Amino acid sequence: MVLPSYAGEPLPSFRDVAGAASTHEAGAAYTVPLWCTLRLLGGALRRGFAREAMLRHMRVPPARQDDPQWPVPVADLGALLRHLARRMDDELVGLWVRPVPFGSFSSVARQLLHCARLGEALQLALRLYRLIAPGFPLRLRVTQGLARLEMQPQPSDADVTLDAAAVYWTLALARWLVDRPIPVHSAWMHSPAQDSCYRERQPFFEVPTQYGCARTGIAFDAGWLNRPLARSAQSLEPLLAALPAPLMRAGAPPPAAAEQVCSQLQLHGGDGFAGTLQSVARTLGLSPRSLRRRLQEEGCSWHDLKDAMRREQALDWVSRTDLSLAEIGERLGFADVSTFHRAFKRWTGEPPGEFRRQHQGRAAPPPSAPASFRLAAPASSAGHRGH
Template identity: 30%
Template sequence: MAAIDDAGAKGQMTEKDTISMQLVREALLQTCPAGEPDAGLLARAGIDPSHLHLPEARVSAEAYAQLWRLLARRCNDEFFAMDPRGLRSGSLAFLCRASMAQPTLGAGLETALAFLSLMLEDLQPTLVRQQSLAEIVLYEPREQPRRAFSYFTLWMIIHGVACWLAGRRIPILAIELRCAEPPFCDDYRVMFSENLQFGRARTRMIIAADCLDLALKRTPEELQRFLAEAPGNILVKYRDPASLARRVRRDLLALDPAQWPDAEALARDLCLSASTLRRRLAEEGQTYQGLKDGVRRELAIAWLSEPEPGITEIAERLGFADSSSFYKAFRKWFGCNPGHYRTLSHGRD
């Protein structure tokens, strides 16, 4: 359910790519409502049914991808029967084929969202441009919000296709959802964005608008390969929450940026040598500086999503010399200024 990597197949799923068994249970909830899940179906996906109710159990991304295919085939619905109309088998192929014929990602996304709005009854996604930011808003006729799994499944489809169309990962600045936060949210933060906001007035995903101008150059052969590998090629960005990089990121988020240790002090805290720390992070495709930069961006977005603190205080807390330096960095990160982001974040609640 995570975003597709670069051109759609830059990485392959490995043993480290795992997904919480909770998401398996969520996928089965709508398709097996009458009783116990089909043990034979789980076995065909390579999932041990006896592990289904173990709190800490995880499955490989490949097993989850296979379960996805089996469930879609079983109920003839690529949205797991979570909408009165649903997405009949072949919907993803039609959506991609229609979208890739458009000149830009913005036009391709609008085509994809129009198709989803036509097919689905309860979730109507629409692209809204807001100067240097863009949001994909889900309009819903129901008063009661849907399950978080339903929202994130749709985000997986939309974001995964968008990244494939563009041939690169489209960074998600924030996702806001009407529903309450589920107890297994760590997986969603790994898959989509650290900045997830629950209990909001509407459900939407916020991205930088400049990516909408990217030209589309997908070929029929690339489409065939993408569909043959789906949804596994959409899951490859998932990374094990138990990885060293995830642990370092969590530790950084728990500290004020002024208290972040240097690499040598961090290595000592982890009972590692500095060279071992660098090597192990490199094996996960990370650097300590890169992790610090990423957390700084996450904190900036999270703090701007709230009414306080002020932008000058945020700049100071993040370690910038002044608010002007913060403005320049934020525009470099996200293509807009922090004041505009804060206005968009609060203007529609």
């Protein structure tokens, strides 16, 4: 299946900011109309949270609290939604018939970063959400070359606002994971008609939408499901710290080339260290020359990153597993055990056998190399101790 091309154009957003000097400034100035924020806050309102207090939290002037078009900064809305989610212990702030415990998204997102490709990550996310909140109605399926992300029919008392929000935020998460503006092919909404308040320059899902449908969903080229992930744990913390604002606009910073390289090395564990610059560049859709240039612009090199990842993994495996030193060296891609011994002594100042005697069972020391990514250790029974 051929992946769609990427022209590098900025994503259209729910409310584009004209004349912004940079993506960062556009994100900082991004707003959502008041009527839309009140729809998202409908569950909290039904559960007794005061409208006036929430409007003050979003810094809406008293004189404009009845103006449906008043622009609410998405950062203010995001801060309020996080506050409510903690208070209610429900990340969907009452929009669904069952709560989704606070912290669920963080736990799910960390698991997604271990996936190789977008389709695998999205299916895992939906399975985990069905475990966390049984019956969660979002589904992903592929038909006739199109991936359909769609909400299933819900109880009559469910808030239809969740339908559009869940699909939109999942699409935004998918775009963040692959760092590409996945184009929407078609969209359909359960809502009976476009709201009279809606005056945005672009449709909600960026394409003309059918209203009054049995369900809410979107379709996009299924080739995107084969796209490798571009993110790693390094970029997850800033996303989590500002949620849900980064999923409501197109201003999230792209991952650095070094981060994407380390993500690939992290993903494949020991096998990744035997990979070549050419194979990693091909996975990332770059030429080896372009990848080298981007790494150089970021002040590092392929050798630096691979050496740093090898060092961290070596310290972890030597101190926390019973793998023989020969097997560790082989897994890390060293030609023989003596080469691994020399590298380990260069990293730590002592041979691996002595390091193991001193640190067995304890967490590995933090790396001094330019990149720090924690890799999963193999089972401690997968080998024998060696010196």
